[in-house]
Amino acid sequence: MHLLRPLDSADLPLLLPFGEDPGVWRGLGLAAAPDEAAWRSRLASPSGDVFHRFGIFSEGGLSAFGELQCNMRARARHCAWLFLGGRQHGHAEILLRNMLSFSDLWLGAARLECSLDAEDPLGPLLLAQGFVRETLKPGHRDGPRRDVAIYSRLRPGWTPDAPTSPPPFPAADSRMIPHIRPIRPSDATEMAAGMADERVAWGTLQLPSACGDYWRTRLEKPSGSMFVAEVNGQVAGTAGFHPYPAPSAHAAGLGMSVHAPWQGRGVAGPLMETVIATAKAQGLQRIDLEVYSDNERAIRLYRRFGFVKEGTKRYDVWRFGGHASSDVMGLQLA
Numbered sequence: 001m002h003l004l005r006p007l008d009s010a011d012l013p014l015l016l017p018f019g020e021d022p023g024v025w026r027g028l029g030l031a032a033a034p035d036e037a038a039w040r041s042r043l044a045s046p047s048g049d050v051f052h053r054f055g056i057f058s059e060g061g062l063s064a065f066g067e068l069q070c071n072m073r074a075r076a077r078h079c080a081w082l083f084l085g086g087r088q089h090g091h092a093e094i095l096l097r098n099m100l101s102f103s104d105l106w107l108g109a110a111r112l113e114c115s116l117d118a119e120d121p122l123g124p125l126l127l128a129q130g131f132v133r134e135t136l137k138p139g140h141r142d143g144p145r146r147d148v149a150i151y152s153r154l155r156p157g158w159t160p161d162a163p164t165s166p167p168p169f170p171a172a173d174s175r176m177i178p179h180i181r182p183i184r185p186s187d188a189t190e191m192a193a194g195m196a197d198e199r200v201a202w203g204t205l206q207l208p209s210a211c212g213d214y215w216r217t218r219l220e221k222p223s224g225s226m227f228v229a230e231v232n233g234q235v236a237g238t239a240g241f242h243p244y245p246a247p248s249a250h251a252a253g254l255g256m257s258v259h260a261p262w263q264g265r266g267v268a269g270p271l272m273e274t275v276i277a278t279a280k281a282q283g284l285q286r287i288d289l290e291v292y293s294d295n296e297r298a299i300r301l302y303r304r305f306g307f308v309k310e311g312t313k314r315y316d317v318w319r320f321g322g323h324a325s326s327d328v329m330g331l332q333l334a
């Protein structure tokens with residue numbers, strides 16, 4: 001007999017021994033078996049709104065754990081992440097089927113995404129339930145270095161809105177040599193003004209509504225290294241990278257944008273050189289990024305710096321009146 005029900009902190013005594021199984025904590029994308037504090041922090045945002053956690057209980061123990069986390073970014077609200085850990089393959093499969101049905105009937109998530117070690121035995125379970133293996137990130141997890149596969153499932157019957165064409169980009173103009181320096185909170189107002197332009201927001205995950213205060217708050221507590229390209233004392237573009245948490249702390253995600261008047265004038269190259277040199281100096285071994293599959297200009301730039309396509313995430317972002325897909329690109333630094 002087994003019982004499937006939502007989980008909460010009262011289940012901690014069962015979660016602790018369950019999480020010690022390496023097959024479980026690796027499946028959940030963790031660096032090590034979670035201790036009580038780690039489980040408590042995971043359960044701190046209770047299941048019921050953004051998080052939806054279920055377990056399968058059998059013979060007094062927990063045999064499978066699943067979590068759906070709704071994406072709260074304004075442009076990805078149609079997406080959710082799936083985390084799955086199971087000690088019994090059969091129970092993981094039952095849990096997965098129930099969670100997919102729950103998602104379709106109650107969350108309406110159009111796209112579910114799940115990242116696993118490439119060799120994780122849960123991968124075939126996902127494929128059997130309509131997931132597609134979209135991306136392979138080589139060496140993305142540490143200890144020892146493991147490849148990560150990203151799987152996704154589009155809700156049956158969901159039709160994405162076709163991606164729209166970009167707003168007209170400025171014609172290529174004379175080339176500029178920018179001055180590159182670390183970003184400062186006082187750059188927030190200029191950054192907001194640049195991002196408010198649809199020709200910039202189009203290529204990013206940002207919204208044209210983000211104001212100076214929003215950027216100031218982010219820049220006052222930076223989570224990585226960010227740089228500004230200055231032309232004639234003005235902010236012409238920004239780029240930065242943010243190291244991932246363990247077990248991917250040797251890798252970082254990259255973001256970049258050049259303000260519309262300066263696009264197509266060679267500003268991105270020196271920014272990218274600084275980003276790569278700084279990441280290497282910090283001992284990072286891998287940088288990756290996500291770029292819309294139709295953002296030819298950016299893809300051309302990334303290829304020039306050695307980035308290689310690792311896969312495509314289908315319809316993962318709402319952009320300028322349509323659903324856009326993103327290419328994942330990676331650069332090995334060591």
Ligand SMILES: CC(C)(COP(=O)(O)OP(=O)(O)OC[C@H]1O[C@@H](n2cnc3c(N)ncnc32)[C@H](O)[C@@H]1OP(=O)(O)O)[C@@H](O)C(=O)NCCC(=O)NCCS
Binds near residue numbers: 201264268298
């Ligand atoms: C993508 C972006 C960062 C590139 O920066 P940039 O300073 O404009 O880039 P560059 O001037 O170095 O041009 C990049 C490449 O596109 C080419 N290019 C420039 N203008 C172009 C145009 N109008 N049409 C087609 N190709 C163009 C350049 O020749 C260059 O190719 P090359 O490296 O083979 O010489 C910038 O345009 C931008 O911020 N766009 C909006 C936000 C965005 O898309 N960010 C990327 C997030 S992943």
